[in-house]
Amino acid sequence: MEFYFPTEFGEQMAFTGAALTAFIGLVVMFAPGLILRFLGLVPLEGRNEGFGALRGGGGVLLGLGLSALLLAQPMVYLALGAALGLGCFGRILSILSDHGASWRNVLLLVVFLLLAALPLAYVFGLA
Template sequence: MQFVLPQSLADWLPFAAALVTVLYGLWVLIAPGMAFQTIGERDRRYHARSLASARGDIGGFHLGVGLMVLAMYDQPFLQLALGAGWLIAAFGRLVSLAADRSFAFENAVRLLVSLALAGLSLAPPLGYLPV
């Protein structure tokens, strides 16, 4: 199997979203403590269970899905899966903003980033860009 870089905008958008997803997954997999501190968990003691959960459930999942989309960026079902994941993540953050009253600048930025990554992944397979 030969790896070829994307040629069109419709290929580059999901590829870029997958690249960000991979980098995020690597960051949480390699440095979950730093990732926790970035989201505001500065005063919390990190137990091995919470670090293992972050590495596996957050870092590993994002890394695995992102790598598959990078490897097969022109597959619409993979683009839809990545986009749906980011869209549901944005929905979860929106629910948290409303239900938990957790509105902060950082949460609003993360909501916008999740929506942007969802849009990058979903636009080509849903027909918003010419293939």
């Protein structure tokens, strides 16, 4: 089995979005302390459930990204873009409802909007 890298530009964008999503998921899964510090969060003393929750979310990102990379099908790219897009919607709700308009939240919103846009642009023929 050989590694597939797309030849057309639109699919290369979707592939890049999937690869970046998988990389972010890998970092979140294996370095949750680093991510918590970046987000300005601190786990309670003696309570490590936050690490488990963060690793689980990282596993979802890693799994979606790797699935899109390995299968390279438009419907898988659609699932990746839809999941990331709904995550962005949740972040927007947080910014508006929870008064969470911090620079970190806005930065992550922009990053995940771009990651969602890459596969969705390919699926809907915009790139």
